[in-house]
Amino acid sequence: MNIVYIAQAKSIELNYGTPILADQYLKQALKKNYNVCLVTPTYDEKLFYKTLIKNKIYYHHLPAINDWSLNGFKYENITSDLNLNLPFKPDLFHIIDLVNFDSQIVYQLSKYKIPIIRHICSFEDFCYFITPIFNKNDHKLCKTELSADVCSKCISKNFFKKQKFLKKIAFFLLNKEKRLKKKFKEKLKDRNQIINLQLKQNYDHLIFGSKEYANFYFLHAQTEKRFSIIPHGTKIASSLNKLKKKKINFIYTGGSILNKGWRLIENSFEYLLKKYPDIICLRIYGDKKKTQKSKIGKFENVEFFERYDHRNLTEILNWADVGIIPSFFDTYNLFLRELINYKVIPICSNFFSASEIIKNNHNGIIMENNDKINLVKSIEKIILNLNFRDNLFKNLSETKIISVENEFEELNKIYEKFKNN
Numbered sequence: 237m238n239i240v241y242i243a244q245a246k247s248i249e250l251n252y253g254t255p256i257l258a259d260q261y262l263k264q265a266l267k268k269n270y271n272v273c274l275v276t277p278t279y280d281e282k283l284f285y286k287t288l289i290k291n292k293i294y295y296h297h298l299p300a301i302n303d304w305s306l307n308g309f310k311y312e313n314i315t316s317d318l319n320l321n322l323p324f325k326p327d328l329f330h331i332i333d334l335v336n337f338d339s340q341i342v343y344q345l346s347k348y349k350i351p352i353i354r355h356i357c358s359f360e361d362f363c364y365f366i367t368p369i370f371n372k373n374d375h376k377l378c379k380t381e382l383s384a385d386v387c388s389k390c391i392s393k394n395f396f397k398k399q400k401f402l403k404k405i406a407f408f409l410l411n412k413e414k415r416l417k418k419k420f421k422e423k424l425k426d427r428n429q430i431i432n433l434q435l436k437q438n439y440d441h442l443i444f445g446s447k448e449y450a451n452f453y454f455l456h457a458q459t460e461k462r463f464s465i466i467p468h469g470t471k472i473a474s475s476l477n478k479l480k481k482k483k484i485n486f487i488y489t490g491g492s493i494l495n496k497g498w499r500l501i502e503n504s505f506e507y508l509l510k511k512y513p514d515i516i517c518l519r520i521y522g523d524k525k526k527t528q529k530s531k532i533g534k535f536e537n538v539e540f541f542e543r544y545d546h547r548n549l550t551e552i553l554n555w556a557d558v559g560i561i562p563s564f565f566d567t568y569n570l571f572l573r574e575l576i577n578y579k580v581i582p583i584c585s586n587f588f589s590a591s592e593i594i595k596n597n598h599n600g601i602i603m604e605n606n607d608k609i610n611l612v613k614s615i616e617k618i619i620l621n622l623n624f625r626d627n628l629f630k631n632l633s634e635t636k637i638i639s640v641e642n643e644f645e646e647l648n649k650i651y652e653k654f655k656n657n
Contacts, residue, residue, distance in 0.1 A: 237655060238271040240326040242345075244335035245276055246295060251546045254333045254357050256570065257468060261330070262293050264644035271324050277301070277336040287323050294323045300336040305364045306420070309339045309427040326350060327655050330647075331439075333357055342434045351440040351654035356449075358567050361431045362456045364391050364424070367495045367565040375495075375564040375606075382456055383428060388421035435459040441650060445568035446589030464650060467589070468570050469643030473550065473578045483517050484619055487556040487580070489544055489571060490563070491522020497562025497585065497606065498527075504611045505538070506531045513537065515619050519555070553578035558618060562606055563587050573637045576600075581628050583614045597624075599631040 244250070247259035258274055265272045272293055277300035278284070287296045298320075301308045328351040334341065345352055360366045364387055368378035378386075395416060435442075435457055442463035444450040450463060486505075490496025501520070508516055509532060517537045520527050521544040527533070528540040544552055553559075559575040559582050566587035575582045576593065582600040584590050594600040601617070603610040618625050 237265075237268070237651060238324050238327045239265055239330060239651065240273045240275060240322060240328075241330050241332060242275050242334065242337070242341070243332040244337075246274065247546070249276075252543070253570075254335075254355075256546055257355070257357070258332050260469070260640050261332070261644060261647065264640065266292055268648070273323055273326070275320070275322075285321055287321065289323075296320070296322060298337065298341070301338050304336045305360070306423040308334075308337065309430045320344060328353060328651060330651075331355060333360070335360055339430050339434075342438050346438045352438055353441045353443065353650060353654070354435075354439040355443045356453055356567075357445065359453070359565075362428065363387070365394070369495065369565050377452075377565065384421045384424035387424055388417050391420045391424075392417040432458040435461055440654060443647070443650070446592055448592065449567045449588040452588065464646070466643060466646045467592075467638050468568055468573065469638045469640040470570065470573045470577050471549075472637075472639050473553070483515060485555055485557045486516060486518045486560060486615075487521070487552070487558070488518070488560045489521040490561075491520075491543065492526040492530075493522070495564050497560075497564065500562045500606065500608055500611050501560065502530050502532055504608050504615070505535075507608075507612060508615060509535045509537060512619060516615075519552075521552075549574060550578075553580055556580045558583060558615075560611070560615075561585065561587075562603070562611060564606060576632060576635050576637050579629065579633055581618065581625070581632055583611070583618075593635070593637070595631075597628075599628060599635045601628075 241258050241261060243254050243258040245255045247255040249255070262272050262274060273287075273296055274293065275296045275298060278297040279300050280297075283297040284299050285297065287294055289295070326348065329345050329348070331342075331345075331352065331354045333355070342352070358366055359368060362368070362382045363378070368382070369375040436459050439461060442461050444453065444463060444465055445468050447465050450465060488501050490498060490501070492498045505516075505518055509518070513535075518532070518535075519539045519541065521541045524540045524542045532538050533540070553574065556575075556578070557580060559571070559580045561569060561572055561575075561582060561584040563569070563585055566585075568589055569584070569587060572582055572584060572590065572593060576599075582594060584594065584600065584602055585606040586602050590602055594602050596602045601614045603614055618628070
């Protein structure tokens with residue numbers, strides 16, 4: 237079988253999220269002796285429309301779109317030709333994500349008259365910010381129909397908030413915010429319509445990582461397309477003995493990203509490290525320059541790192557006893573699955589798919605509310621109650637997560653079905 241994958245980057249360039257999934261699928265497909273090609277966008281003009289090959293995988297490069305969230309969706313691009321110049325004739329396309337691609341690529345793929353399978357991993361289709369939690373201070377999800385009018389207000393509001401004081405005054409006096417909103421609205425007006433047309437006309441099958449996220453996505457998508465739920469697989473780690481020491485090692489990998497719960501981490505651990513200096517050790521990954529200057533940068537028991545390299549996951553998670561994921565919006569969380577595989581007790585917010593994996597207070601903790609009070613309470617339950625901690629670890633060790641191999645077998649059933657049809 238000949239498969240062409242579409243994703244925003246190679247894993248060697250962007251070692252997290254959908255590029256990791258693409259890398260896993262490419263390698264699993266090679267094991268079945270399939271011919272595989274990964275198409276990615278690039279800003280390097282020397283690579284435009286060029287194909288490279290490494291370890292039997294073809295890598296094809298197309299021009300990337302600047303400020304993709306606003307400029308990637310234009311009706312005038314639909315009829316233009318895109319020179320894919322693929323290294324072989326494909327049997328099907330598997331789109332993992334389309335970040336930084338011109339939306340016209342979908343129409344170009346449809347000209348091949350072969351199946352197009354679309355993974356829906358994030359919410360970048362409909363939301364400029366990818367995480368639709370920006371219209372409210374309490375980080376509640378957008379539940380209104382997303383449109384150019386609604387989203388332009390949100391974008392201009394957040395753009396205005398980021399400006400320095402004098403610029404804000406200038407924006408107000410010169411009525412720039414109103415003009416900016418109009419500009420954003422004009423850029424966004426085609427977006428939802430193009431995406432919904434692609435969902436109806438160009439994709440043969442959709443794939444989601446969880447049922448909960450599929451339900452949320454279909455609140456916004458105007459389609460009745462058939463879809464499958466296939467959880468993302470992880471590499472299976474060997475069983476480890478943990479939590480048999482006085483100090484407990486905590487890990488957080490969201491950097492200074494507010495959506496990932498950074499303020500909760502900062503405020504909660506400032507309190508906890510003062511109260512339990514001899515019990516807690518904490519490692520924070522991502523945005524080292526910012527996080528180490530935070531309120532918790534002064535504590536000896538805290539270490540700061542840049543974003544973790546997924547290839548060093550075994551070393552990183554062998555150190556950890558408890559992993560904290562206080563995200564306000566997460567369509568799937570590969571890191572949660574990796575915590576479980578490495579027998580690291582998770583404390584997480586109730587994002588999509590969390591309750592499909594974690595039974596609260598049985599094999600992890602799902603916080604009732606994603607705030608400082610609940611995070612501190614959850615951590616104290618683990619560090620102060622040995623029996624509770626041991627039961628969590630025991631039940632966690634018995635929790636089964638789908639492997640990379642099993643995930644691909646589920647994907648391959650879909651590939652075979654469409655190829656044979």
